[in-house]
Amino acid sequence: MMNKTELKRKFIQLLLLLSIPTSATSFDLAVVRVAKVPAKALYVTQPEGEENRLFVVNQKGLIHIIENGEAKKEPFLDVSDRVHGSLTPGREKGLLGLAFHPDYSNNGYLFINYVNKNDSTIVSRFKTSDDINVANKDSEKLILSLSQPFGNHNGGHLAFGPKDGFLYISLGDGGKWGDPFNNSQNLETLLGSILRIDIDNGDRYEIPSDNPFFGKPGIRQEIFCYGLRNPWRFSFDRETNDLLIGDVGQNLWEEINWTTWEESRGANFGWRTMEANHCYSPEDFCDTVDLIMPVHAYPNNAAYLKVLIGMDDKEAAGCSVTGGYVYRGSKIKALRGTYIFGDYCTGRIWSFKLNDGKPVGFKNIRKEIKKNSEYIPLFISSFGEDNSGELYVVDYLGAVYKFISK
Numbered sequence: 001m002m003n004k005t006e007l008k009r010k011f012i013q014l015l016l017l018l019s020i021p022t023s024a025t026s027f028d029l030a031v032v033r034v035a036k037v038p039a040k041a042l043y044v045t046q047p048e049g050e051e052n053r054l055f056v057v058n059q060k061g062l063i064h065i066i067e068n069g070e071a072k073k074e075p076f077l078d079v080s081d082r083v084h085g086s087l088t089p090g091r092e093k094g095l096l097g098l099a100f101h102p103d104y105s106n107n108g109y110l111f112i113n114y115v116n117k118n119d120s121t122i123v124s125r126f127k128t129s130d131d132i133n134v135a136n137k138d139s140e141k142l143i144l145s146l147s148q149p150f151g152n153h154n155g156g157h158l159a160f161g162p163k164d165g166f167l168y169i170s171l172g173d174g175g176k177w178g179d180p181f182n183n184s185q186n187l188e189t190l191l192g193s194i195l196r197i198d199i200d201n202g203d204r205y206e207i208p209s210d211n212p213f214f215g216k217p218g219i220r221q222e223i224f225c226y227g228l229r230n231p232w233r234f235s236f237d238r239e240t241n242d243l244l245i246g247d248v249g250q251n252l253w254e255e256i257n258w259t260t261w262e263e264s265r266g267a268n269f270g271w272r273t274m275e276a277n278h279c280y281s282p283e284d285f286c287d288t289v290d291l292i293m294p295v296h297a298y299p300n301n302a303a304y305l306k307v308l309i310g311m312d313d314k315e316a317a318g319c320s321v322t323g324g325y326v327y328r329g330s331k332i333k334a335l336r337g338t339y340i341f342g343d344y345c346t347g348r349i350w351s352f353k354l355n356d357g358k359p360v361g362f363k364n365i366r367k368e369i370k371k372n373s374e375y376i377p378l379f380i381s382s383f384g385e386d387n388s389g390e391l392y393v394v395d396y397l398g399a400v401y402k403f404i405s406k
Contacts, residue, residue, distance in 0.1 A: 027334050027351075029365055030372035031393060031401035035066045039398040040094070043157075043233075044384035047100035047110075051387065056400060059083075059094035061114065065133055066400060077112075077126060077135040084115045092172075092230075093119075096156025101199075102165050104128075110135065111143065111167060111199070113156045121146045121154055123169055125199070143204050144197075146190055149183075150175030153230040153248075161196070163241045163261070166208055169195040170245075172230035178250065178281065179272040184227050187219040192271065194231060194245070196224035212266030227269040227291065233323035233382055236261075238389060239337075246323020246341055247294075250275050254321035255294035256341060258354055267292045296352065296359050298343075318343025322380045329389035332405045340365075340391060340403070342380040349380070349393070372406045375399070 040059040044066075047055070054066040061080030065072045084093035097113035104110065108128035116122050123144040129136040148154060153172030160167055173179040173192040184192025197205040213219040230248040237244065243264040245257040253276035257269055269292050272281045276297035279286035298317040324341035335351070338361075342349040349366045352359040370376050377395035384392040384400075391403045 028406045029369050030404050030406045031369055032404050033375045034400045034402050035071045037064050037071050037398050041394050041398050043382040044392050044394050044400050046386045047104040048102055049105045057098045061095045084117055092152045092154050097158040099158035102160050111158055113158050115154055119148050155231050157233050162236050162238050166196050167199050170231040184271045190220050192228050193223045193226035195222040197222055225264050225267040227271050229271040235325045237326040238328050246321040248320050249300050253297045254300045256296040258295045319345040324383035325385050327391055344380050347378050
């Protein structure tokens with residue numbers, strides 16, 4: 001039996017689900033499978049200046065190259081001997097993120113984020129060898145090492161800011177149920193935050209002087225924003241520099257945060273005080289002063305919805321948000337300025353735009369994609385963007401798809 005508090009939460013979930021603004025606009029969207037890749041695929045990206053190659057992160061510690069629609073047999077980088085080996089389904093360790101230096105065509109630098117065999121998050125730099133299709137695995141330079149208190153909520157995303165060229169790093173709250181150490185609200189730890197560092201200066205890195213906590217004693221000055229539970233994937237709008245974060249929820253809510261870059265500086269996104277728009281700890285009458293609320297949240301517990309209203313599990317929203325990108329390509333004109341994101345568990349894909357800080361034209365586009373496509377992703381581990389702003393989606397089971405217009 002559910003208690004009164006649980007029933008109240010489920011009722012609010014139902015109201016939210018039924019009140020999401022929708023749009024009848026059709027983008028005539030489809031996805032086309034670019035290539036099959038080994039299972040446990042987590043991310044796809046492209047170095048600046050390239051057109052024909054895509055790079056796919058594999059949780060096992062591999063990076064594969066797709067060139068002209070085919071995945072190369074030999075990996076670009078193999079660090080499987082360094083990553084944590086516990087990679088059963090649902091585990092959050094292994095190789096998690098990849099970002100190429102903005103000047104990669106000249107310096108050959110790439111950066112990866114992985115959990116090592118000692119349960120520490122490692123951010124390190126590698127350099128491409130004389131063969132452009134092979135990175136030198138012996139060139140690793142440690143940038144950041146952080147011990148993880150538990151085995152999940154590692155974040156793992158890396159991205160260079162499109163306007164400033166600094167490296168941004170997402171870190172989860174350190175794991176376990178409910179952030180027991182309240183790491184996400186503790187500015188003395190890097191956990192539960194997105195960092196911003198200058199990797200072109202200093203021994204390992206320097207802290208940019210315009211970081212929000214620069215020069216403040218007792219605070220980790222690498223922190224750009226905080227109050228995050230597990231920001232698995234974030235992105236920048238390449239046109240506006242807005243920051244968009246998909247923050248994986250506890251057991252009731254998944255959330256999307258969309259803020260301007262200036263609003264993001266020093267922003268507190270609320271966890272664990274809040275789970276999305278709802279008090280978490282304390283459960284009622286929590287202090288929301290100075291907290292940034294998400295622009296969108298959706299219920300993440302299919303079982304509860306089924307109990308409440310007889311909804312089939314297939315119609316439930318999902319269980320783990322996968323943050324995406326604002327489309328800035330040229331191939332699908334009706335999609336320009338639209339944010340695309342999804343859910344790992346249900347494979348749902350949604351879209352919306354932001355107008356005066358509120359989502360408009362919200363739409364579940366999976367059905368449209370399914371109708372127009374031969375194959376569709378099942379477990380959405382990531383979205384990706386190429387240099388022309390065209391979007392991709394990664395299926396954890398081992399495939400990369402590209403968004404197209406029929």
